[in-house]
């Protein structure tokens with residue numbers, strides 16, 4: 001990388017890691033349904049054994065440890081918007097459970113290490129996040145719609161599009177992570193991070209068609225099993241404890257993401273799919 005003191009290691013978190021560090025950000029986990037359902041047993045192992053290994057490392061070297069949890073811990077929520085107190089509505093047997101329950105078990109481990117070993121923990125529940133450098137083909141709604149729109153292909157919309165999501169731009173989220181890591185030790189989380197501005201998936205598709213000036217039509221497909229109908233963070237706690245809230249408007253963030261994918265398509269053509 002050419003940055004003094006920077007070292008990159010390739011490591012599977014399901015195996016112990018021995019390094020000397022002050023802070024650990026654990027973001028390791030297959031993160032989209034396409035990826036986490038490909039090998040569901042490995043997904044649960046990554047969250048659970050990965051958490052044990054990262055917490056073990058933090059305990060050993062007395063580091064602060066950050067966990068990328070998820071709004072999926074709320075499952076298909078019956079409370080709206082979701083606050084951190086809400087305990088969720090997860091189907092423990094469904095196809096998303098390897099991810100949802102894996103992340104829930106990881107949270108349990110973080111809080112048990114904190115209570116039992118006084119490990120300094122920082123747990124964030126991330127809501128839908130998007131931005132440049134997403135993988136073009138990992139099945140996320142924003143990247144799917146943008147790539148389809150730029151290629152003039154039908155926009156595949158699951159369900160009738162009335163389900164809502166709230167999208168946070170990546171730079172806002174990263175700012176929140178750093179603020180949480182730098183906060184006093186009593187601030188453990190779990191703390192929601194995401195954009196509380198909610199829109200329907202159909203409206204997202206229409207905006208992307210407009211911003212890309214695409215000729216694509218919307219094509220409706222059946223809703224996948226256990227797909228949440230509503231997802232919107234209550235970020236009162238993040239505002240209060242970290243003075244954090246998203247600053248990038250959806251329109252700006254989408255435009256920056258569209259510019260990225262347009263560049264990728266020019267560079268690599270259809271081979272990105």
Ligand SMILES: NC(=O)c1ccc[n+]([C@@H]2O[C@H](COP(=O)([O-])OP(=O)(O)OC[C@H]3O[C@@H](n4cnc5c(N)ncnc54)[C@H](O)[C@@H]3O)[C@@H](O)[C@H]2O)c1
Pocket residue numbers: 011012013014026027028029030031032046050068069070071125126127128129130
């Ligand atoms: N992007 C979102 O909207 C979102 C929402 C909620 C939670 N999260 C969480 O944030 C984290 C990062 O997600 P992302 O969106 O950047 O996805 P991503 O796919 O870009 O990053 C996940 C990374 O984890 C790595 N990984 C998977 N299994 C691993 C293992 N066993 N050992 C080491 N590395 C492993 C993958 O190689 C990948 O680089 C994930 O933990 C995800 O669950 C993301």
